[in-house]
Amino acid sequence: MKKILCLLFLAVSLSAVCQRRITPVTTGATMTQSRNEVKNDSIDRSSLVEMHDVDGRVVLVDTVTGKEFVDSVAIKKKKEVSYPLFHSASVSVDIWNPLMRLFGQKYGLVGFAAQVNLKNRFIPTFEFGLGNANYNPDDNNYTFHSGISPYFKLGLDYNFLYKSNPDYLAFAGLRYGFSPFKYQIQDVTTGSDYWGEKDPVDFPKQSYTAGWIEISFGIRAKIWDNISLGWTFKYHNKIHGSDKEMGKPWYIPGYGTTGSKIGASFSIYYTLPWGNYKKHSATKQDNTPSDINAGTEIVPKDNAAQPTTVSPSDNGNQNEQ
Secondary structure (H helix, E strand, O other), X not given: OHHHHXXXXXXXXXXXXXXXXXXXXXXXXXXXXXXXXXXXXXXXXXXXXXXXXXXXXXXXXXXXXXXXXXXXXXXXXXXXXOOOOEEEEEEEEEOHHHHHHHOOOOEOOEEEEXXXXXXXXXXXXXXXXXXXXXXXXXXXXXXXXXXXXXXXXXXXXXXXXXXXXXXXXXXXXXXXXXXEEEEEEEOEEEEEOOOOEEEEEOOOOXXXXXXXXXXXXXXXXXXXXXXXXXXXXXXXXXXXXXXXXXXXXXXXXXXXXXXXXXXXXXXXEEEOOOOOOOOOOOOOOOOOOOOOOOOOEEXXXXXXXXXXXXXXXXXXXXXXX
């Protein structure tokens, strides 16, 4: 009987020992093991080469399989574009009127401008130039003559592309312009066509000072080194300058003909090599390469939502193997 009880006790003890519950140890390796085994995305870090894609991101390329991985740790956010207060200065010459005079235009000479670019956003501008006119209408009943006279404009342009490359501008501007000049109306025909009697009359020279407000819109683009070209379209309206009793002026230097409120210019710009123009002439992005052997997080390019982590110890162990 004692033997039977001993055998039963031994059987119960062995059964309890065999059914003892074992708690597994959880580590970083065991947490990613099943995922890596299922996806079969184990990576030989020793064969990775660091490159950059078209978006500036760091890409790790497996030289054995050709598979690409995005280095998410090395991806940096683009720095907000910020230009210094004094970004650049430029001078320009308006060649529109000289070109038009070659095609028969009867007024205008040449204009110049000096600009300062502040933070690639605000551009104070000073313009000056010379103009004259010799005009005879189709019916030849008078001749308008204005000698070479100066004009001046002072204003500000606003660059809508102030966060972009400063080599390209799209702007709107406001100007105040004025011109002191003299003009004369000559060969004014009087008399009767019926009797065939016409007497030419010359009016004396008149002194005149005109002032106007000008709104402009334009674009400008760099073509080579510090040289740029730009179109500007203008709307202007005279705000002072009373017409004379002996005839109003047909042309105002810097303004154009008094019968039109629309104008245009085509200018060649030269950006002076001062300040920070060269340094800030293009938008830059900080993409500092990271060491792929120092905790780099590698994300398969085709499945960026499933990153795996490379540690220095893992890399060293694999290289040893």
